Amino acid sequence: MTKVLFFFVCVLSFNLVASQVIYESLESSKLGESRDIKIQLPRGYDPESDVLYPLIIVMDGDYLFEPVVGNIDYHSYWGDMPKSIVVGINQRETRNEDLSYSAETYFPSDEGSRFFEFIGMELIPYINSKYLTSEFRIIIGHDLSANFLNFYLFKEEPLFRGYIAFSPELSPEMETRLSERLKTQTEDTFYYLATGTNDVNELKQKILQLDNSLKSVENPKLHYRFDNFEDADHYSLVGLGIPKAINEIFGLFKPINRKEYDEKMLTYEGSPYEYLMKKYEDIEFFYGFEKKVVENDIRAVAAAARKKGDLDAMKDLSKLASREYSKSMISAYYTGLYYEMDGNTKKALQNYQSGLLLTESQFITKDMLLDKIYELQDKK
Template sequence: MKKYAMLLMAFVCFITANAQTKIEKLKSKKLNETRDIQIHIPEGYSEEKVYPIIVVLDAHYLFESVVANTRYYSYWDEMPESIVVGVNQYEKEDREKDCAYDDANGLPADKGAKFFEFIGMELIPFIEKNYNTANFKMIVGHDLTANFANYYLFKEVPLFDAYINLSPYFAPKMEGRIVTRLEEFEKKKFYYLATGEEDTKKAAARIKDLHGSLSTLKNENIFYYYDDFPEANHNSLAVQAIPRAMSQIFSMYRPISVKEYKEKILALKTSPFIYLTDKYQTIKDLFGFEKRVSVNDFMAIYSAVRKSKNVEDLKLLAKLGKKEYPDTALFHFFMGEYYEKTEKPKKALRMYQNGFSMNSIDFITKDLMLDKADKLKQDFGW
């Protein structure tokens, strides 16, 4: 974690000059007041793309940490570039009013009920009106605001897809409601829960009890993650939990790792190519846009196909390569090998020769295509 923190700090310093964060004064009819909203727009923002929304409560101290991790992970293509929206809650008294609930039923009350509507009916529509947004939405909160974020789970159509709970101070009956609700979902939801070794005793006890219930959850649509950080107190756990939460929630977006390759792909009883298309279909379903298949993932699946000896997958990879990287030799290399495996050497030779004129990609270079063609000529005496 220390190594990660140092890398993150260096990265943040490197990109600070290009920061696109601004403060909006958002006039709220629901609250009858004007609120300070921080908005971070990705440096490469384009009208031709869409971006997930990450709402950060307690933004006056959590916003920078969320933005830094968003930039870092998206730079390495481990999560999509995102719009981060922070709601500042400077004063303790105002924060408590924002998150107010009825002591009897544990549901939002007074200003808390209005603040609930402000997020869903004013803040999110404001962002969606002014920026190109994807379907995926996440919310981040700490103690009181973490509890508050959970109320959006109970809408008939939940506002958020992912919930980062940093040492929540639960309202009455909240834990039972969370478990019941998460058991019901028929669409994918992500739920992260964190405490620390030196967290406040009352909060930690309830968090661990909830973890005990959620760890036995059998709903395949729920992706649940939990951390209990050693030596972390109620406040310090937040900066450790945010990168952990984001790394786990966006794990399906990341390029295929060595661990994923060894533990999942090599253990497949079905086609590795199907695994690849399913992965990218999940990304499309979750975020509402098509992600270009990374070269890393092409090569991982190619390696698995060779081990599985599933020759037809080479042909499918070739067609996908032509779609994703049309100016490169990816299509010609995969089709050349496909024709070799299916004992059609003349067609393989033609593919390698045609691939020589295309751009190199990864290990597939012009020299490699030339070598492949020469070897075929030697083998068959052409």
């Protein structure tokens, strides 16, 4: 039943974003021909803003682009990942040539080498010049293209930080080469690999061998996740794997949930506010862009500060709320909480009352402020 609901969500999301897709034909000197691409910009994209978006490259865009876009839109809507720019490369007529490799070296040559350079030297620079992209890039592929994406890891400076490989049709020696390469990565690299119990048996056996190799890699810079989906075949595993891959790659980016609150924030050696600052510094370090502190995380810090009786943390949080949400009830509410915690009822009331003129937030409403005002007035 859960899988059925998931696919209904995807279908609805596909309908939502379909009208926003940009179709282009990109002239390529590397390929000696034009190549059709699809571009999905995030909701509310403003070319005049200073916001930078991760870039997600989807090979086999003829059929893989839409399910990826639907999931990206859905997860970014709920704040579980940043809004992103997704680019799909259509390969229906050229797939075997694009994804080919040398029978001697097992690395791209001829047509495969030209396609390899097309992505790195033409497509990505073109998208970067036209849209607001960050340096955090992900590449996604399925069977032949899931094998091909591995070749980018062997560049001296890899183009991508995230690699999502669905049921790769692995080239010879890839299991050994890839694990050896990932041992030496000096930049945080996210690698997601998936198969299914009903996957093509020949592919599955090699994928399981690759999983055993990657699990043994001892490198703190490698963030690896493997899934072997029960009852999934070569095609259905993709629909199950996309949200899993997103959750894995953007786990740090997600808002603080109950588990993180209990196991990390409350047990952190520093204050709850210091935990929040460390989390957002790590997000900027890992992903290469700054994330605005979300209201959910402000609530978590406030709850932890009150639970621990940490007045300094609440004071720092109130300053953050006022700075980041000056026109929202968030600023007034958390400043009021600080003064209330400090025993200054007069200033707490003033802030709660001033908040009535501001904009409601997802969690703070006029009724909540009025309840705080009546509560404090009754205590006077």
